[in-house]
Amino acid sequence: MTDLEDDGHAISYQVLRRGTTVRSADGVELGTVRRAHEAKREHIFDGIDVDTPDGLRFLDAPEVARIAERFVTTTFPAAEKAAHLVDRGSRIARVLGNTTTARRAKRAGERARDRWDRR
Incomplete structure (x- = not known):
C-alpha cells in the first residue's frame, strides 16, 4: 500500500x-x-x-x-x-422511511427503548 x-x-x-x-x-x-x-x-x-x-x-x-x-x-x-x-427494501419503503415524521417516530422509539433498558 x-x-x-x-x-x-x-x-x-x-x-x-x-x-x-x-x-x-x-x-x-x-x-x-x-x-x-x-x-x-x-x-x-x-x-x-x-x-x-x-x-x-x-x-x-x-x-x-x-x-x-x-x-x-x-x-x-x-x-x-x-x-x-x-x-x-422497496422504493416506497425507502421514501416513506425518510420522511420527517418517520425519522421522528424512529428516534422517539429508540429513546423509549433506551429508557426502558436503563430502568
Missing part, C-alpha cells in the same frame, strides 16, 4: 462518519456509508447501510474486514458484491 492509499487508523463503528468510502477487498469502491447499525441490547456492531449506484444496500458486520478513518474495507472482492450487499 502506498501513502496515497493509506486508510488511516482503525476506528470504532460508533464514530464512523456518513460519506466514508466503502471498498472491496481488492480495492474497488462500492459506495459510501449512510449509517452504521448497532444491536442496542448487546452493544455490538451489526452492519452498515451503504449508498451504492444501485441504491441503498446493507452490509452485514461479518463482511466488514476493517473500519478506518478514510475507508471501510469488506472481506469480499468486487465481483461478489451482489451476493453480499443486501437490498434494503
